[in-house]
Amino acid sequence: MDTPDGLKYSKDHEWVRVEGDIGTIGITDFAQGELGDVVYVELPEAGKTISKGESFGTIEAVKAVSELYSPVSGEVVEINDKLEGDPALVNQSPYDDGWMVKLKLADPGELSDLMEAAAYKEMVGE
Amino acid sequence: MQQVEIEAKKTPLYDRHVALNAKLIEFAGFKMPIMYSSINEEHLLVRRSAGIFDLSHMGEFVISGSDAESFLQRVTVNDVSALDVWQVQYSCMCYEHGGIVDDILVYRLPDKYMLVVNAACLDKDLEWLGSHLQGDGHLENKSDDYGLIAVQGPNAQRLVAKLTDYDLDSIAFYHAAQVKIDGHELLISRTGYTGEDGFEMYISPDLSPVIWDKVMNAGGEFETGPVGLGARDSLRLEMKYMLYGNDIDQTTNPVAAGLGWIIKLDKGDFIGRDAIVRMKEEKPPSRLVAFEMLERSIPRKGYEIYIGETRVGAVTSGCFSPSLRKGIGLGYVKRGSTKVGTELAVLIRGKMIPGVIVKPPFYKHGSHR
Secondary structure (H helix, E strand, O other): OOOOOOOEEOOOOEEEEEEOOEEEEEEOHHHHHHHOOEEEEEOOOOOOEEOOOOEEEEEEEOOOEEEEEOOOOEEEEEEOOHHHHOOOHHHHOOOOOOOOEEEEEOOHHHHHHOEOHHHHHHHOOO | OOOOOOOOEEOOOHHHHHHOOOEEEEEOOEEEEEEOOOHHHHHHHHHHOEEEEEOOOOEEEEEEOOOHHHHHHHHOOOOHHHOOOOEEEEEEEEOOOOOEEEEEEEEEEOOEEEEEEOHHHHHHHHHHHHHHOOOOOEEEEOHHHOEEEEEEOOOHHHHHHOOOOOOHHHOOOOEEEEEEEOOEEEEEEOOOOOOOOEEEEEEOOOOHHHHHHHHHOOOOOOOEEEOOHHHHHHHHHHOOOOOEOOOEOOOOOOOOOOOHHHOOHHHOOOOOHHHHHHHHHHOOOEEEEEEEEOOOOOOOOOOEEEEOOEEEEEEEEEEEEOOOOEEEEEEEEEOOOOOOOOEEEEEEOOEEEEEEEEOOOOOOOOOOO
């Protein structure tokens, strides 16, 4: 299982990569492994405002469907529209090509509630 | 607090699955591989070349004695007397009220019959069958004496041929033979649950890992690999094959399920016959239909089916079809709304997602003979 340093992790198995005031969000390698083959990813439209803990979309895998919960609050500035044609990117590259949304962070202070890689690894028992 | 857990049984191939890093789930009291790497990839491997399955959880009963045939005529809906020696028949057992006890395979062997039953139904089947035994009929549960390995796919015969000199072409679809595989006499049949050509091999538990390794390593110039229960489910669903507990159970009957083709009323009396005759005359209030989704969504078991504003039924099985790249499903829909081409909607997480009733099977290019 891959859990890169430098990202922030939520207990719902999302990650955030912060660059300036933009946070890029996806799901972890552990999460994609548990879900199995992802077949549909439903994402919000750009411009939508999302609160921390709110569902911003769904991810449908062969075995089950899961809600995507935002680890931070902000406005959606970009979505990964490659996932519509190639949802398996979430399985193949959860931290890079499989990213889901970019948010303009409303409150960077929320990031301190999230876990570092080491704490997340411990949570999932690695 | 002390927790008492009944430990799941392990098939003779359990260690192989662990070594292959399979994701294991508990299914019908067994620890079974749901997938090894990817359900989608395993599914497509079977459609494209050949996949190898551990089905050792399935139950095997042996019926013998001079009254074996008349016993099976009474407890199954299909006509056992039509079977030649070494022929196999899909059938089901019904209660008096027409509900289904289990769907099964009946093997006619030289001096006995073998029934292959669903693992989840094993205890119930054994009890029900036992209660109807009469005369010189003997019923034995041989499930612990058999492992079961299936090889399925257009290259299945080429794969099995690498392990035997036997003329596999001489085994017709839904027929069996005693075949020397890797030096061991095994019962194998040209049967399966995928829509592809393939064989099912009944093997003693001791020998099962040996044969598994041989089959796994026999691929060579064509692709093969292990396939878990996840892909087994989507493969069978693409063919509209029933899964007991989902699409059929004690509350459904074979007429409504579209299994009329296995009911042989001419053979004489059998358990459930009167109810089935009545059901055929009155027409069932709902029927099992096959439908596909018109938008990107997966119907799943229990989701409600609507036509317009009216709820007409519920999904009994659904999945993402790896071959068709869309959501497909089965469900019982009220009489009058079951025609091919009928537009319906499935309520998926609060949204009505459109779908359409289609003619089964969903997948029409299977290699089965």
